[in-house]
Amino acid sequence: MRITIDSNVCIGAGQCALTAPGVFTQDDDGFGALLPGREDGAGDPLVREAARACPVQAITVTDD
Template sequence: MPISIEIDRDVCIGAGQCALAAPKIFTQDEDGFSEVLPPSGGEDRGPTVGEAARVCPVQAITVT
């Protein structure tokens, strides 16, 4: 089952903890806010995306 990852940009403060925890899944845009990278194919996003959501200081990441 595919994982759905959403970032609430109204809550995101651009701390970058998600990009540090899961650099193949998250990056920061030109304004410094987090965004989800497209899947690179074949990678298991579950474990690292869960960790990235946990370390977000404002809990702006929702994983379903």
């Protein structure tokens, strides 16, 4: 699994960090970010739900 966040689309709603806090966080500016070493989702079953929860669809989850 590979996760990307489009920083040009993200509005900083924080739904990703609330849904899957083991993978997502918010950066110093309040925008969504991946925790270091979690770019592959770290097996968290809530990653896809976090992508669906994003109000602007800034998160892309692809299978390797």
